[in-house]
């Protein structure tokens with residue numbers, strides 16, 4: 001049978017060309033376990049509408065659910081004779097409302113759809129792909145104001161983050177509380193702090209919530225945890241083998257070090273100091289997905305650091321085809337590795 005996906009439109013036409021590259025690659029990874037395999041993936045212009053089209057056996061319910069989790073999927077259709085598009089909508093279901101991720105707008109935010117794609121690539125490249133619709137645990141060790149955490153919660157995952165900027169932590173805590181209250185989501189929150197060898201290392205806020213009041217009462221909840229601290233202390237904040245997937249959009253260029261705003265560390269030094277802790281918090285069979293600007297960081301550098309800490313980098317086929325234009329100074333790529 002022939003299926004067609006209408007990708008989310010994008011106001012910036014040049015970025016939409018990037019969305020198309022990402023959409024094809026994500027589709028290949030998400031459908032890698034379909035039997036028989038999905039074939040003839042291409043773009044087709046149907047009655048003036050550009051659609052991502054492919055051939056597959058009649059889709060099972062779980063497969064429809066997978067296709068609806070594709071980050072750029074706006075609508076899925078069965079394509080019949082004479083360009084008749086039959087919509088398949090019944091599997092579109094988020095655990096949490098999408099606006100939790102859209103409300104905050106700020107400089108340096110990673111776009112929601114790209115963040116969603118990184119989570120999907122991580123889950124479907126891990127040994128836990130069969131549990132993609134269960135409550136997996138996702139960590140963003142450089143989480144900014146929390147886009148990854150929100151996208152993970154929308155998908156029904158537990159989410160955790162680490163961020164060095166104190167203001168972001170305060171904003172995150174305030175925003176979440178207001179958001180839950182406004183939408184009448186039931187929640188519980190608590191705080192923790194961390195020190196090591198007599199030195200204060202970080203503060204954590206933990207939220208527990210659920211999609212419905214009934215599930216909340218039954219304790220079928222999800223957790224959102226956010227630490228204000230240095231990512232090199234991730235292991236101290238979260239502990240051994242806690243996460244199925246680690247996802248982060250790496251900072252571009254030089255970064256503030258934890259010892260003071262006036263000092264800077266290079267991104268590869270930062271990664272060399274942090275990767276061991278990240279790898280230790282990852283479950284065996286779990287994956288790390290890193291997005292980076294390939295004008296300022298090379299894949300070989302990242303590959304070396306990931307390999308040094310026992311992670312196997314996916315370097316075949318589609319995993320080498322993610323490089324895409326974002327803006328003049330940013331050509332973005334993704335690297336994926338498994339523990």
Ligand SMILES: C[S@@+](CC[C@H](N)C(=O)[O-])C[C@H]1O[C@@H](n2cnc3c(N)ncnc32)[C@H](O)[C@@H]1O
Pocket residue numbers: 108109110111141142143144145146147148162163164165229230231232249250251252255256257258270
């Ligand atoms: C590209 S931004 C991530 C943006 C995030 N995805 C969002 O949408 O808000 C990278 C983040 O890494 C943070 N960062 C840089 N050095 C860090 C460190 N040593 N520990 C923790 N976070 C750090 C920066 O403050 C920045 O917020």
